[in-house]
Amino acid sequence: MARILERTVLFADLRGSTGLFERLGNAAASTLVTGAVTQLGECVERGGGHVVKTLGDGLMAVFENATSAVAAADAMHQALQRLSRGSNVPAASALKLQVAMARGEVVEIESDCFGDAVNVAARLLDHAGDNETLVTVDVLAGLQPAQQMRFRALDRLQLRGRAEPVQVHLLQGRQAMADGAATQFGDALPMPGQPEALRLVWGGQERIFATAQLPLVLGRSPQAACCIDDSRVSRSHARIDWHGGAFQFTDLSFNGSYIRFTHDRAVLSLRRGSCTLHGSGEIGLGVPPGDTRTPVVRFEVLRLAEDTLPAPGTGITR
Known part of the structure; x- marks a missing residue:
C-alpha cells in the first residue's frame, strides 16, 4: 500500500x-x-x-x-x-x-x-x-x-x-x-593583501566579480554567471568560490576542466576536483586550452582599491 x-x-x-x-x-x-x-x-x-x-x-x-x-x-x-x-x-x-x-x-x-x-x-x-x-x-x-x-x-x-x-x-x-573571518551573516571579510576581485574573459565578454558576488557557476546553462554555449561544456560545468581567503575553482562536470597558469606550460587536469586560482591563466571547459575553438575562460586575480572597481552599468560587473 x-x-x-x-x-x-x-x-x-x-x-x-x-x-x-x-x-x-x-x-x-x-x-x-x-x-x-x-x-x-x-x-x-x-x-x-x-x-x-x-x-x-x-x-x-x-x-x-x-x-x-x-x-x-x-x-x-x-x-x-x-x-x-x-x-x-x-x-x-x-x-x-x-x-x-x-x-x-x-x-x-x-x-x-x-x-x-x-x-x-x-x-x-x-x-x-x-x-x-x-x-x-x-x-x-x-x-x-x-x-x-x-x-x-x-x-x-x-x-x-x-x-x-x-x-x-x-x-x-x-x-x-x-578558517575565515566569518561575520554574523556568514561571509568572510577580505584581509589586507588578499585578492579582492576576479576578472573573467570569455567569448568577447569581460566581467569583474567582487568576492561578495561569489560563488558563481560556469557552464552552458543560461542561468550560469559565465554562460558558454558549447556542446563540450556541461550546463553547470564548474563553480568558483571565495573560501579561506582565496578563489577556489571546483569542477562539477563529466568532461573535466583544465587550468593553465600564465608562465607555466603544464596543464592541471581536474575531474570533480578543486584548486586555488592565483595570478592569471586560462580555464578550458571540457577540453584543454590550446586552440581558438576551445571553450576557454581567461582569469586574473585582482587586488583593487575600493574606488578603482568599475561602477555598475559600465558593462563590467563588480
Missing part, C-alpha cells in the same frame, strides 16, 4: 571507485568499496534514518527531519576520512564522497520511495564536488539557526529534467568555518 510522507531524501555516492578496480583488481576493489558503503549505511541508521537502497558505490536514504540527515552526512564524511587514513590499502584515499539532499513529499511503495524530492536529490548529486554536501533550501529551512550558519548559498542550479532552477546551499565543515 502506498504512503505519502514528508521526508528528507539523501543520496550519497563514492567517486573514484572505477580507478580502484583498475588498480587493485575486482576482488580487492569490491571488498574496499562494499566496506565503505556499509559504513555509510551505518551512519544513516545511527542517525535515525533508513537506507532505502544501495546503488553500487552509493546509497539512497530517507530521514524524518533535516537535522538528522545533516548529522548523518557529517558522520559519513568523517567515516570516509577514517577509512582513508586507517586502511592498509593506500588507494583507499582515492575515494571521494558526494552527498545531496532534498526535502518534500515522497511516495513510499514496497520499501522504495518516489517523488519530486527523490528526483531533485538524485540530480543534485551530479553538481556536488569531492567531499561536498549540497542541500536544497527546503532542507535548510528545517534546521536550527545555528545549523543554518554552517551553510553557504550557491547559485540557483539548473537540474536535468527540471524547468525551474533550484536554490542550493553548500555545507561547510567546522574547520572551514574557523
Whole structure:
C-alpha cells in the first residue's frame, strides 16, 4: 500500500571507485568499496534514518527531519576520512564522497520511495564536488539557526529534467568555518593583501566579480554567471568560490576542466576536483586550452582599491 510522507531524501555516492578496480583488481576493489558503503549505511541508521537502497558505490536514504540527515552526512564524511587514513590499502584515499539532499513529499511503495524530492536529490548529486554536501533550501529551512550558519548559498542550479532552477546551499565543515573571518551573516571579510576581485574573459565578454558576488557557476546553462554555449561544456560545468581567503575553482562536470597558469606550460587536469586560482591563466571547459575553438575562460586575480572597481552599468560587473 502506498504512503505519502514528508521526508528528507539523501543520496550519497563514492567517486573514484572505477580507478580502484583498475588498480587493485575486482576482488580487492569490491571488498574496499562494499566496506565503505556499509559504513555509510551505518551512519544513516545511527542517525535515525533508513537506507532505502544501495546503488553500487552509493546509497539512497530517507530521514524524518533535516537535522538528522545533516548529522548523518557529517558522520559519513568523517567515516570516509577514517577509512582513508586507517586502511592498509593506500588507494583507499582515492575515494571521494558526494552527498545531496532534498526535502518534500515522497511516495513510499514496497520499501522504495518516489517523488519530486527523490528526483531533485538524485540530480543534485551530479553538481556536488569531492567531499561536498549540497542541500536544497527546503532542507535548510528545517534546521536550527545555528545549523543554518554552517551553510553557504550557491547559485540557483539548473537540474536535468527540471524547468525551474533550484536554490542550493553548500555545507561547510567546522574547520572551514574557523578558517575565515566569518561575520554574523556568514561571509568572510577580505584581509589586507588578499585578492579582492576576479576578472573573467570569455567569448568577447569581460566581467569583474567582487568576492561578495561569489560563488558563481560556469557552464552552458543560461542561468550560469559565465554562460558558454558549447556542446563540450556541461550546463553547470564548474563553480568558483571565495573560501579561506582565496578563489577556489571546483569542477562539477563529466568532461573535466583544465587550468593553465600564465608562465607555466603544464596543464592541471581536474575531474570533480578543486584548486586555488592565483595570478592569471586560462580555464578550458571540457577540453584543454590550446586552440581558438576551445571553450576557454581567461582569469586574473585582482587586488583593487575600493574606488578603482568599475561602477555598475559600465558593462563590467563588480
